[in-house]
Amino acid sequence: MFNSIITDTVTPQSFFICIGVAFVLGMIVALTHQWTAKRSYGRSASAGMVTTLATLPMLVSVAIMLVNGNLGAGVAVMGIFSLIRFRSIPGNSRSILSVFFAMAIGLAVGTGYIAFAAIFTVIVAIMLLILSGLAFGESTVREKKLTVLVPEDIDYTDVFDEIFAVYTNNHFLEKAKTTNMGSLFELVYRIELKEGVNEKEFIDKLRIKNGNLKVALSHMLMEEEL
Numbered sequence: 001m002f003n004s005i006i007t008d009t010v011t012p013q014s015f016f017i018c019i020g021v022a023f024v025l026g027m028i029v030a031l032t033h034q035w036t037a038k039r040s041y042g043r044s045a046s047a048g049m050v051t052t053l054a055t056l057p058m059l060v061s062v063a064i065m066l067v068n069g070n071l072g073a074g075v076a077v078m079g080i081f082s083l084i085r086f087r088s089i090p091g092n093s094r095s096i097l098s099v100f101f102a103m104a105i106g107l108a109v110g111t112g113y114i115a116f117a118a119i120f121t122v123i124v125a126i127m128l129l130i131l132s133g134l135a136f137g138e139s140t141v142r143e144k145k146l147t148v149l150v151p152e153d154i155d156y157t158d159v160f161d162e163i164f165a166v167y168t169n170n171h172f173l174e175k176a177k178t179t180n181m182g183s184l185f186e187l188v189y190r191i192e193l194k195e196g197v198n199e200k201e202f203i204d205k206l207r208i209k210n211g212n213l214k215v216a217l218s219h220m221l222m223e224e225e226l
Helices: 012-041 047-066 071-087 093-110 114-133 161-167 199-209
Strands: 143-151 168-179 184-193 215-219
Touching: 012 047, 012 093, 012 114, 047 093, 093 114, 143 199, 161 168, 161 199, 199 215
Parallel strands: none
Antiparallel strands: 143 184, 143 215, 168 184
16 A cells, blocks of 8 residues: 555656645645634735645655655755755744645655555644644733834833733733834833733823834734745
8 A cells, every 4th residue: 555656767657646646735735734824823824835835745756756766865855945945034833844744745755655645644634624723732812022112211121011010911021122223222022911901002001101113013923924
């Protein structure tokens, strides 16, 4: 059942079977990623990411076929694909998982193990859908990212403590850096809002303190491509 359809050389028949299967399995990976992303983040994955996941198994399988299934060369090829991915915009953990999922499928198909790749794809896709449906590992805390600009002459260490005491359960200053030629500080907080808090009112209070400079409140999602 798990025998390879590729023996000594790649025949035209085995080539077309492999790239066809790789594309179908890649579509399963892409659709799984799209569904889980929408389930977790409330928005679909980008078209570029979905297209990448749909075609990546096919590209990896062709690369593996070109090196005649040599394991060492195959590992090197996978490393090259990884460098290409991580040299571009960093991905979140979900997109990284999907990329390696697609690459593993391409490796299996490229060495001719069609049945193995198909069963592996179905099992992993079902597991991902189940975990996503159960919201496994997802926090129920209303945690958000707060970015605030303050003038350089303000001691930012405790300037917002009174406001945080009223509107948040806890807060943590993750980063402070200078901006605008050193005339401003950009503060990045991780905060947990209290239940029923009016976000506009919270932001207005911050604006009064920071002289109506920039205040940005967003969900704790990494700002990268899904």
